[in-house]
Amino acid sequence: xxxxxxxxxxxxxxxxxxxxxxxxxxxxxxxxxxxxxxxxxxxxxxxxxxxxxxxxxxxxxxxxxxxxxxxxxxxxxxxxxxxxxxxxxxxxxxxxxxxxxxxxxxxxxxxxxxxxxxxxxxxxxxxxxxxxxxxxxxxxxxxxxxxxxxxxxxxxxxxxxxxxxxxxxxxxxxxxxxxxxxxxxxxxxxxxxxxxxxxxxxxxxxxxxxxxxxxxxxxxxxxxxxxxxxxxxxxxxxxxxxxxxxxxxxxxxxxxxxxxxxxxxxxxxxxxxxxxxxxxxxxxxxxxxxxxxxxxxxxxxxxxxxxxxxxxxxxxxxxx
Amino acid sequence: xxxxxxxxxxxxxxxxxxxxxxxxxxxxxxxxxxxxxxxxxxxxxxxxxxxxxxxxxxxxxxxxxxxxxxxxxxxxxxxxxxxxxxxxxxxxxxxxxxxxxxxxxxxxxxxxxxxxxxxxxxxxxxxxxxxxxxxxxxxxxxxxxxxxxxxxxxxxxxxxxxxxxxxxxxxxxxxxxxxxxxxxxxxxxxxxxxxxxxxxxxxxxxxxxxxxxxxxxxxxxxxxxxxxxxxxxxxxxxxxxxxxxxxxxxxxxxxxxxxxxxxxxxxxxxxxxxxxxxxxxxxxxxxxxxxxxxxxxxxxxxxxxxxxxxxxxxx
Numbered sequence: 001x002x003x004x005x006x007x008x009x010x011x012x013x014x015x016x017x018x019x020x021x022x023x024x025x026x027x028x029x030x031x032x033x034x035x036x037x038x039x040x041x042x043x044x045x046x047x048x049x050x051x052x053x054x055x056x057x058x059x060x061x062x063x064x065x066x067x068x069x070x071x072x073x074x075x076x077x078x079x080x081x082x083x084x085x086x087x088x089x090x091x092x093x094x095x096x097x098x099x100x101x102x103x104x105x106x107x108x109x110x111x112x113x114x115x116x117x118x119x120x121x122x123x124x125x126x127x128x129x130x131x132x133x134x135x136x137x138x139x140x141x142x143x144x145x146x147x148x149x150x151x152x153x154x155x156x157x158x159x160x161x162x163x164x165x166x167x168x169x170x171x172x173x174x175x176x177x178x179x180x181x182x183x184x185x186x187x188x189x190x191x192x193x194x195x196x197x198x199x200x201x202x203x204x205x206x207x208x209x210x211x212x213x214x215x216x217x218x219x220x221x222x223x224x225x226x227x228x229x230x231x232x233x234x235x236x237x238x239x240x241x242x243x244x245x246x247x248x249x250x251x252x253x254x255x256x257x258x259x260x261x262x263x264x265x266x267x268x269x270x271x272x273x274x275x276x277x278x279x280x281x282x283x284x285x286x287x288x289x290x291x292x293x294x295x296x297x298x299x300x301x302x303x304x305x306x307x308x309x310x311x312x313x314x315x316x317x318x319x320x
Numbered sequence: 321x322x323x324x325x326x327x328x329x330x331x332x333x334x335x336x337x338x339x340x341x342x343x344x345x346x347x348x349x350x351x352x353x354x355x356x357x358x359x360x361x362x363x364x365x366x367x368x369x370x371x372x373x374x375x376x377x378x379x380x381x382x383x384x385x386x387x388x389x390x391x392x393x394x395x396x397x398x399x400x401x402x403x404x405x406x407x408x409x410x411x412x413x414x415x416x417x418x419x420x421x422x423x424x425x426x427x428x429x430x431x432x433x434x435x436x437x438x439x440x441x442x443x444x445x446x447x448x449x450x451x452x453x454x455x456x457x458x459x460x461x462x463x464x465x466x467x468x469x470x471x472x473x474x475x476x477x478x479x480x481x482x483x484x485x486x487x488x489x490x491x492x493x494x495x496x497x498x499x500x501x502x503x504x505x506x507x508x509x510x511x512x513x514x515x516x517x518x519x520x521x522x523x524x525x526x527x528x529x530x531x532x533x534x535x536x537x538x539x540x541x542x543x544x545x546x547x548x549x550x551x552x553x554x555x556x557x558x559x560x561x562x563x564x565x566x567x568x569x570x571x572x573x574x575x576x577x578x579x580x581x582x583x584x585x586x587x588x589x590x591x592x593x594x595x596x597x598x599x600x601x602x603x604x605x606x607x608x609x610x611x612x613x614x615x616x617x618x619x620x621x622x623x624x625x626x627x628x629x630x631x632x633x634x635x
Binding site: 147296313 | 620
């Protein structure tokens with residue numbers, strides 16, 4: 001019963017934030033004309049709502065949910081409270097691949113971007129795995145990930161300095177922002193939604209893995225298959241989000257932790273709830289980013305870092 | 321080091337400068353030669369600033385690694401760079417009338433605050449702690465400061481261009497006046513560092529042993545931290561954010577000379593100076609005639625080294 005009420009409250013908050021995101025911004029739209037503005041082409045706010053805010057909100061919802069889900073999967077598999085795709089360098093790997101693609105093939109179609117990002121993030125994950133192996137400590141894994149992320153980031157910086165002509169495209173995209181994302185980007189994101197049910201299906205085996213490998217195996221779980229599948233799904237989710245919004249930091253770290261506080265560690269509850277929490281966080285970050293100093297927009301990635309970095313410090317203080 | 325600085329005086333210029341011109345400009349200055357004017361007014365201060373920056377950052381890295389007994393400690397890893405950037409961004413966006421001195425002070429204060437936060441949260445003063453924790457705390461504080469800096473840059477767009485060039489860490493704008501403001505602080509810092517090096521040796525034995533040998537630990541740590549801030553703040557204020565020198569160079573020096581701080585500190589200073597001068601020379605070479613910031617090149621060299629260090633040391 002308690003669980004249901006949590007889900008209810010989280011959904012309400014999400015709905016409330018969606019409406020708030022539709023209303024506020026550089027131009028405020030009155031509440032009663034939203035529906036009208038969406039459907040009616042003659043409405044003065046039609047363009048704002050239909051072309052800008054609505055697709056952007058959907059993207060924020062999906063990206064927030066997917067990044068949080070990826071974080072929860074990674075934390076579930078590695079059992080490391082400091083792990084998340086962005087801290088392990090996977091997001092930045094995807095970012096680097098995408099920037100390479102954009103600088104060397106500036107005319108190439110944007111449709112390939114998610115696949116290129118996927119390739120990059122898989123490579124990043126494999127490199128991390130090769131460097132750390134299976135038995136590294138919590139902190140060592142995190143440091144190696146952070147160092148790799150720094151390496152990818154400096155490669156990106158270098159590329160952008162060497163090829164300054166293509167800089168606009170990449171810069172716009174790298175800040176981890178939702179600015180200027182519209183229906184095109186949304187349609188790129190849609191095929192990747194298949195990964196969400198796949199991830200939810202893994203909830204039960206992930207629970208069993210938490211009992212320890214021996215118990216899980218004796219209960220009929222292929223532990224290594226489950227681990228690999230979960231990590232692959234997490235990498236895929238991250239890559240698709242990064243391809244749309246650029247690396248948005250700390251979201252995949254913070255959302256699962258907050259959710260675990262609320263609903264506990266059972267993955268059947270944790271995974272769906274963390275998607276809601278992730279969506280709420282990103283909607284909130286984007287709302288703040290748009291309304292702090294309109295019409296200038298801050299990238300949502302900055303807002304998540306300002307909330308996320310202190311949280312990471314707090315986790316670090318507590319982790320043994 | 322001398323060789324590299326001489327190379328840097330004449331190579332990869334938009335106007336051809338002969339090696340001989342570079343030397344003549346120093347000893348027998350010829351008023352009519354354009355090449356010699358370039359060497360004297362543009363190249364020479366630039367090389368000198370590069371050398372000093374390298375020396376300062378290397379010394380700061382040595383002190384930080386000595387104080388924390390952490391092989392990964394360095395200004396960029398422990399958040400001093402990012403904090404300094406934030407301080408500088410704050411000052412130059414909110415009160416743009418401050419000169420070079422103002423931004424240097426701001427960089428020092430920002431870096432100091434960031435570092436003390438990192439040391440506090442990562443419990444860096446207690447020895448025998450898990451050392452990775454300190455590094456992760458530094459990374460988190462860096463991320464926070466970087467995010468705030470970016471937000472400032474975007475909000476205050478008109479004053480931000482200075483901050484952006486500064487963040488890239490380039491020596492392009494190093495002139496005589498930069499050098500004039502920079503060298504007194506640098507010299508004081510470097511002298512202080514060499515005075516401190518015997519005590520750093522004793523600190524390596526552990527707090528208890530050092531105390532028994534008559535070292536006032538609190539005092540050494542206080543002075544050491546202050547020197548680090550002085551060195552880092554001054555060099556960041558002069559050229560901008562240059563990372564990984566402080567991490568890389570002390571280890572190179574240790575490999576060459578051994579563990580004695582009195583001996584490897586001077587070597588580290590020389591190595592750091594050569595490294596930055598070399599990076600600056602390369603920065604003009606890579607996509608001639610445009611310039612890549614030296615900071616970007618150093619980051620490209622430094623990040624793989626960082627990974628190597630993490631792998632090698634059992635954290």
